[in-house]
Amino acid sequence: MSDHGSAASSGKRALRSDAQRNRDRLVESAAALFSAEGVDTSLEAIARRAGVGIGTLYRHFPTREALIEVVYRREVEALRDAADELTRMQEPDEALAQWMQRFVDYIAAKRGMGESLKILFESKSPLFAETSGIIPTTLKTLVSRAVEAGKIRADADSVDVLHALSSIYAAAAGPDWRERSRRLVRLLMDGLRYGAER
Missing domain, CATH: 1.10.357.10 (Tetracycline Repressor, domain 2)
Structure with a gap:
């Protein structure tokens, strides 16, 4: 047997x-x-x-770091998978807008894991090499689709968008951090839509 x-x-x-x-x-x-x-x-x-x-x-x-490693990988992969789902169900600009709001949740989790992620980074964990390109590639695809559809401005660059999104990581903590971050993302999306062909 x-x-x-x-x-x-x-x-x-x-x-x-x-x-x-x-x-x-x-x-x-x-x-x-x-x-x-x-x-x-x-x-x-x-x-x-x-x-x-x-x-x-x-x-x-x-160890705490062993758990953090799995959670972080899950969060990154969930963002990638969300982009696929949103692209199937939404117009390109709305898919991008909703994905960026989900990015806020990813950043919230990442902030909560900050010290352990630092330990993993210093220990040369392969985690970061294995996941580093997923979010930039996912965002580039979403931005490109929205530009091609004329839903956001033609000069939109996914690298600039990611820099803007990533800045919320360093925003001061507080009970309203998440809502302030969501508001900033909405403002960013308004700027991306401004001047689009529609």
Whole structure:
């Protein structure tokens, strides 16, 4: 009998499935709490929100940085996937506008992981090399489509847009940070639409 068959008959396959669900819940909970509460989020709070014990968290993620690495990768890939979904469902300028609002949520989570991301960077983690081109490439595609459709100004440059978006990372923290950031993104989008062919 194959290993696969042995695993299925012994029930180990179901256990792996449960473990995967626990892992997924931990990653989702961590992303939500890092975004909402920032750097002070405790691993105990993440485990509690995921409905598992702290021992389960440590079995999947032996260090805070191990969890951060998976959450960060998930956030970047979610932005890429959102662009594909929005492009299918929205006009090019609206797809860009909604994607930029989702970028605010990505930045919120990134701010919450800041210190651990710095540790990962200093440890030469391959995470950044593997994910560095995803967001610029995704944004370039969205901007190009909106320009080609005449929905935003012809001289719009995705590099400039990304610089403007990334500036919200350094904005002063506060209870209204997210709303201020969303307002700035709306203003940026208004500027991109100004003078477009329509």
